[in-house]
Amino acid sequence: MKPSTLDIENEKEVQIFNVDHVEKMGSRTWDESKKLWKIAAPAILTTVAQFSIGFVTVAFVGHLGEVELAAVSVVQNVLEGFVFGVMLGMGSALETLCGQAVGAGQYEMLGIYLQKSCVITLVTALFLSPLYIFTSPILKLLRQSKSISHLAGKYARWVIPQLFAYALNFPVQKFLQAQSEVWVMAVISLLGLGIHVFLNWLVVIKLGKGLLGAAIVENVSWCLVVIAQMVYVVSGFFPVSWTGLSLKAFTSLYRFLKLSLASAIMLCLELWYYTLVILMVGWLKNPEIAVDAISICMNLELWTLMITLGFHVAISEILCRSAVVSSTLFGVVFTGSILATKSVFPRMFSDKAEVINETSKLGYFLAATILLNSIQPVLHGVAVGAGWQVSVALVNIGCYYVFGLPLGALVGYKFDLGVRGIWLGMLSGCLLQTVVLVLLVSRANWNQEVCTLHNVVVFLVLILIFGIGFRGHG
Incomplete structure (x- = not known):
């Protein structure tokens, strides 16, 4: 059955609308x-x-x-x-x-x-x-x-x-x-x-x-x-x-x-979490090597976090989408760089073989944390900007101090995973906080110019892909 003239005209109008819509979205995003x-x-x-x-x-x-x-x-x-x-x-x-x-x-x-x-x-x-x-x-x-x-x-x-x-x-x-x-x-x-x-x-x-x-x-x-x-x-x-x-x-x-x-x-409440992690590592056997390794990784993590905090400063409802995308892209780049150089970057900070070896073992944990930290502060900024300071504070306390630190202590000391176990607890707390903030942001009644659930889903897909790769390398 041949399409009618009216159908053809309607199809053309839809195509023109789609092209215009894409162009407007591209221009708006730029x-x-x-x-x-x-x-x-x-x-x-x-x-x-x-x-x-x-x-x-x-x-x-x-x-x-x-x-x-x-x-x-x-x-x-x-x-x-x-x-x-x-x-x-x-x-x-x-x-x-x-x-x-x-x-x-x-x-x-x-x-x-x-x-x-x-x-x-x-x-x-x-x-x-x-x-x-x-x-x-x-x-x-x-x-x-x-x-x-x-x-x-x-x-x-x-x-x-x-x-x-x-x-x-x-x-x-x-x-x-x-x-x-x-x-x-x-x-x-x-x-x-x-x-x-x-x-x-x-x-x-x-x-x-x-x-x-x-x-x-x-x-x-x-x-x-x-x-x-x-x-x-x-x-x-x-x-x-x-x-x-x-x-x-x-x-x-x-x-x-x-x-x-x-x-x-x-x-x-956020910054002192890292203080407690360092103290916990100091209670391990051979603390000099353990403190050196986690300090090197933590310095790199916090250095990359400074970039995300720059986006945090710039966040408004209008700019949230670009902030999420830009910050996540930085996170992906840094994550890939850490994975590619996990046996090389420790040499920037130490000549000792033991320190280099122990730091390299933390490479995957560091990469995962950097990826999470590329998006979590942006979501944090959106939540605070929406007036949810008390909720965010409670989320921080629950995810870091109630969940992350005890888990790190359990895995690090009880299961004898040492510094990697303690970092795993920190990573788990960060992941839980990110998931909770994702739910808070995605369930809010934002208009179309604000962070959309689509942005969040894209980010979670990236985490999923990384997690599969992480297990594969492990």
């Missing part, structure tokens, strides 16, 4: 991606560059010896991770207040809020400084290796200046972010990283100053970044929002402190 990268690119560069200061230090110190690498890793992941969470969380309160001030057109309040935040974070740093001074006995009390605890205690005292650099860094960053001065932070952070690499090569390698030299270089690099940001703030580029020092910075501090502590607690 515009969305450009908006995303305009916001995310400087945020990614800033977070990656600043995190890489510690990352580079570990890479240089790792070639000094296995105890030196373990000591610096414990300080960075346990002590500085704890402090970093507190300071970043308290700085997030400033982000909220600055956003409100900009929305209300009260730009003159930005400088006052900045000063209030600096007062609180500096006082907080003063109260936290005993942790640096007594790091060695604290670690011994937590049943960590005596050799690691002793050297970590020395290194911690040497890097106390970084504590006060953190205290100023985050408030200044939030002040600049509120006024869209993100590229300035990116340029300063990249220059600081370049100087840091050069100084490590000069002081640690060429001049042979060892661990003390690494600590001095890290202090100098952080101080240069913070000073450069502060000079930019007070140099007249913000005539309305920065009008000089004011006594108003010391008024209503209690209200500001409450908001800062609330923000800090929310963030620390």
